Every structure is written in structure tokens, then in C-alpha cells.
Amino acid sequence: MNVLSAKNITKYFNTPEPFKVLKDVSFEVEKGEFVSVVGKSGSGKSTLLYLLSTMDTDYEGEIVINGSTVTNKSQNALAAFRNEHIGFVFQFHYLLPEFTLLDNVMLPALKLARRSKTEIEARSLELLDMLGLKGHERKKASNLSGGQQQRVAIARALINDPTIIMGDEPTGNLDSRNTKIVFDIFRDLAREKGQTIIIVTHDDEFAANSDRIIELMDGEVVSATK
Template structure:
């Protein structure tokens, strides 16, 4: 089983203000350790697709399998646990808790999962902050570091539970070109050295061009 993620026959409708089909029979596979960009104009369905793949949106037809588990049809509680254990998220906005320290922000998902002791989680969090060049800032409040640093903390938080797949929704959308390159290089390193699969929705042509593969969406379909 070499697929990290498999999507089959995905159809998705929005019903407000009137019924509109946003995804039309979308299907593809993503291999383990692959770094994939999903691109397309606004309204093409790429962000909607990512929310289906992330298991946050369950209102669709078709099936999604992640890491050998078919997630379609699981209960919200099962999906919440599956997400926390198998999927890491990096959004355009970092969604850090501003009054918490950098270290606490990174540790939170692992403490919630409850598989390791607090000491072990803290050790792992510090290793990630070192990897992402944030060591020395761990006790600062998340609101007191730069935007580029905040995004790296968000990546560390996404990695704390050692997810099989990292999903990014415009992960460099708020960053300047220098920090965009830093984040891209981090993702590339994670795929190569840690064996993680990365799926990123992006508007950045240069970012996409450097990925292993581009999935282009037009009007709710994948262009082949």
C-alpha cells in the first residue's frame, strides 16, 4: 500500500443561495512522501477539496482513504481523533493562541492526544523548535514573535503528533518571498528526511512549480 491518500468519485454541493456543484467526480491518489500542490483559480474548488481531504467537511459523495483507513462515514468523534493523530494542518493564518507561549502552542495537540507524558511531549516540541530554528523563543508569547516565526511555530504544532500527512491551505499566503522560501524548504525537508506526505493548496506559481506534482483544478474538476 504505497498511497498515503486516495480519493474516489468526490462530489460536493453547496445549497446556498441555490444548489451549486463545487466538486465534480474528483479522484486521485497521493503517494507516501510525495509533496503535492493543488492549484486553480478562486472558485475552482481547491480549498473545498482540501477541507474534504482533511475530514473537516463530511457532507459529500464518494470516498476518502488516508493511511489505509477509509475515513468516509466515521463519526465526528472518530474523525476528530483520527485528524489529531494522522493529519497536521498549516493554514494561511497561523491560529496560534496569542497569550500562550510558543512552547505551549506546539505541545497542545500532543497533550490532547494523550499518548505521551508531558515531559516527552515537551522534549519532542523542543526538538521541533530546534529543527525549525525557533529555539530560544520557546518561552515568548506567540503574539511577540514575527509573522515568519509564527508560521514556523504553526508548522511545529502540525508536526508534534508525527502525522502521516501535512495539509496546508495557502501556508505561505501571508509571508514575504524570503519566508515563503523558508517554509517551502521546511516542507521539502520533511518530505525527504522524515517521510511525510505534504498536500498544499497554493496560489504561488513558484511554490507549486517546485513541488513533486501539481494537481490543477478548473470548475470543480481535476485537469489531466
């Protein structure tokens, strides 16, 4: 079952002069698929991810996520859709440093308000345990290592049971040991939980071990291998 469909996506940057950064990009992603998007700097991969995540809406073409066309929706509608359907993991974790791990993970679910605070706390504790952070729940985020902070960011991305987790270089600031830990987390989420994952990465080994690689070159898809 397809959970994401990108159809004829074209994107222009207009400064300092008009430039077509994405050129008629089309592909589909199935439920439970772990996809890596690769390409040289300037190929358009991060730009594409921000369009897919609905954080950038200035494009031509159509994006459908979980059966809903997100193209041309209002900013308020997209913000609500994002919070429910998309978990995003950045290269930098963007945790609130003076908040506890538990508080950081709970925030998106409290905003969505689909469950009670007690249920949200229980789910947050479960995710932190699953990601190897049991016993650290009440620590401030600023007191963790970089690898631990990125695992908290993954827990936060999972709290609303999103349709898709998207990541922009989520291992870019990590050493090889923590990169493997984060990769294994994504691998297990896809295989065991049926979680759909789309990751932009420069790491060839990371990409090679995912289910499929979508390669961009000069704004075009040049391969989408299994």
C-alpha cells in the same frame, strides 16, 4: 505506498441555489510525496482540501487515509483521527497569543495523550530547534514575526507525527523571504523525513518546485503532473 486515496468525490453547495463545486474528483497521493493543489479562485481547491482533512463531511464518494476509510465516520471519530493523522497549517497561524511557543506546540499532543508530558515537551523543543526557533521557546506567540509564527504552526502540525500535513495557502500572508523558508521546510520534511504533504497554493513558483501539481478547473482535475 498510497497514504491518501480520493475516489469520485462530488460536493454540492446548496445556497443560494444548488451548485456542484467538485465533480467526480479522483486521485492518490503516495507516502513522502509533496503535492501542490492549484487552480483559479472558485475552482474548488480549498473545498477539496477541507474534505480530505475530514473537517467537512458533506460529500459523495470515498476518502481513504493511511488505510482507513474516513467517509461516514462519526464527528467524534473523525476528530480523534484528525488529531492523530493530520497536521493542518492554515494561511493564518491561529496560535494562542498569550501562550508560549512551547505551549502552543505541545497542545495537540497533550490532547492525544499518547506520550508523557515530559516526552511531549522534549519533542516540542526538538521541533522548534529544527525550525530555527531555538532560544524562543518561552516567548509568547504574540511577540514573534509572522514568518516565525507560521513556523510555530508547522511545528504544532508535526507534534503528533501525522500521516499527512495539509496546508491551505500557508504562505499566503508571508513575504518572499519567509515564503522560501516555509517552502524549504516542507521540501526537507518530504525528502528527509518521508513526510507526505498536500498544499493548496496560488503561488506558481511554490507549486512548480513541489513533487507534483494537481490542477483543478471548475471542480474537476484537469492535470496531475509529476
